[in-house]
Amino acid sequence: MACPVNQVKASADVSVPAYDSKDLSTGIVHFGIGNFTRAHQMSYLEDLLTIDFEGAKGWAYTGAGVREASGKRHLEQYGSQGYRYSIVQSNGSGSKQRVQVVGAMHEMLVGPLTPGELLKRLSSTETRIVSMTITEFGYTIPFSSQDEELLKLARREGLSTEGDDSFEEADKHNKKYDGATVMGYVIAGLAARRTMGRGGMTILSCDNIPENGNYVHGKIMEKLDSIDRSLKEWVEKNCSFPNCMVDSITPGTDAKVKSNLEKRFGIIDKSPVPREFFKQWVIEDKFVAGRPAWEKVGAQMVKDVHPYEIAKIRMLNVSHTVMSLPGILKNLENGPDAANDLTISHLYRSVIEQEIRPVLKKVPGMSAVNLPKYQKQLEHRFTKGLPDALTRIAQDTSEKLRVQGVPAIREGYEAGLDMKGLAFTVAAWGHYIELAAKDKKKLEDLRGDAVMNAMTTGGIDGLLDNKEIFQELTSDSRWRESVKSSYNGILNKGLDVTIQSLYPKKESFWRGRSVALAAGICVAGVAAGVALQVFGRRVAVSA
Known part of the structure; x- marks a missing residue:
């Protein structure tokens, strides 16, 4: 009989967290909780939690979003399952499959709903890495008026002693910050850390952008140059921006994935992720506030990515x-x-x-x-x-x-x-x-x-x-x-x-091969009898 993913038991082809999620604490805040992040980066941390729970339990993910509609949807999908989900690893034919139930993300925060709580996580001493998969476009969105409001909150005098109260007050007036961007939250988080004397952190882009660390560093410095040059100097001295390369083919989730998971493994999951068995993560070893021991589970820590x-x-x-x-x-x-x-x-x-x-x-x-x-x-x-x-x-x-x-x-x-x-x-x-x-x-x-x-x-x-x-x-x-x-x-x-x-x-x-001689475009001048394929239908074309 099928059961929810957060209640499933381990078996030969299903690995399940042996820990209690209550024992996890945030070490990484990640913006962009899509299929790839859940199938790749969070899978590495899950592997680490499996072999070294004591060493990894302080590096759990807080998922973060800045769009209200998708954020609410994700909160319902993940939250209702105790933030656990399935990675369905498979070969092409589906004859060989294995399920990894992941609990490495222990909570999710949505900026438009709880901007203060999200800023609180970003400025916490426990948070040492902010990572993101937001596509190149996400780094280029102009600084908004809501970003400016976040920055005002982060710079507020007395924040070091009144931080929690200030963050709770922001949540009560969340509409004021609705429209803040990922980069706005990251910069405000850095500003709050400086205000509160909490030191820098590592900003880790996991997007498919050449030299992604250098790229996000440049974008943040560019924004800071126009809004806060003293913060820019602080970030340069106290933060790091490693480059990394990520790889694993991760298709979209459809009804077939969910149906197969339930019928084959007896797991009911609102948001499973299909993924090939192969995964690779090459990371520049440049972290100012520590990092998980990813190398224990196959990540390659290198000097030059x-x-x-x-x-x-x-x-x-x-x-x-x-x-x-x-x-x-x-x-x-x-x-x-x-x-x-x-x-x-x-x-x-x-x-x-x-x-x-x-x-x-x-x-x-x-x-x-x-x-x-x-x-x-x-x-x-x-x-x-x-x-x-x-x-x-x-x-x-x-x-x-x-x-x-x-x-x-x-x-x-x-x-x-x-x-x-x-x-x-x-x-x-x-x-x-x-x-x-x-x-x-x-x-x-x-x-x-x-x-x-x-x-x-x-x-x-x-x-x-x-x-x-x-x-x-x-x-x-x-x-x-x-x-x-x-x-x-x-x-x-x-x-x-x-x-x-x-x-x-x-x-x-x-x-001796079956080779269609033309496809896609039906034009005059093609020899009689040649088979053309025009968006789903094959037709004979005469000259």
Whole structure:
């Protein structure tokens, strides 16, 4: 008989916390309690609590949110289960699964509801790390008037002796702070620590941003430069901002995940998280106020994260983008579908081997990463991994290209490489945008409206004119011609034929395989009888 996740008993395939959550105390406040954080960082702490509870019990997570609607939803989901939830680790087919019940997050606070309580946690001597997964956009939101109100509270004279009363008063007048941002809370927390003489802490970004620690450091210093230069100096002297690299494929949670968990393991969970078995965390060992002993449970504590980070971003994240767009155009559904497609597999492997690895091997310190071995590991994860929706992978493509793709393209050109595979990726993105516009589908992208307008009014040239995304590449003629060549190739010959022409293989490579010769676009000029795939339906097209 199925039972709630906070009442389940341990078994061969289900690990359950053996401790009482009442014995945990906050050491880390984390903003952005999404699937990835719960599947990755909190899983590491759960592992540590299992093998060294006494050493880890003071490092529990307080989850934090700044949006009232989602915050209330999370409070209900997690709070009603005693803040316990399930990580369902699985191989691609689902034949092998294991459940880890996690209790590493022992509470959650929502800024719009209890701003004082959240600021109290941030300024507590017990809190030594503030971590976050808020996407790059979250760091760029302008300082709000509500942030300014938080800062006034944090600077209040006498706060060191009247802190609790001041925080409780803020909760009674919470509307005054509704609209404060993550960065506003972090800066106010730092200001309160200085006011109360409680020392600095470590700010740990776990977002997929190159040099994420340096990035969040720069954003906080930039804000402080305009609002409080004395606090800026204090932060520089008393806080640290480690870089880190995170990795584990974590699809979204759907009804199938919940149903499988209940039927297969007898666990009722309002918010389980599916995840592949693999996980990796590489962290710069730079913590001013201590840290959990993550190295005991497999995290890699290093002096320089950059070689690991750039290898992961270029070989995994960029490859995901390379696979997802043609996969969607071919009406494939999930990551493994695309990775196992003959031509798409040939595409992403060729991009890695011809456009990415030649640049990576010249990166200082890259000897720490075995690139051929890492590629084989990724190929296995791609082809045998969890069915992560291609449409989810393709979300925010504009930002992924800006942050991850454009630097790879620029450095490839500087190394004398022909970046034709990444040019093809952008061409496929152009077709995807056009088809979404035709079907009146909203793009899940920060710049969705802008890129859709560019494609519908200016075509592929209009898209390539976007300087925010493509930066100096907007004026690079060889880049533009390479993208347009693939764009026209897809239009006139189809995806697969265009890919094959980019990276020719002997005929025997393709012979005997089921290869669709075109996908996505129905145009005149295609040989009679060729099968086209147009968003879910296959049609015969005659010249």
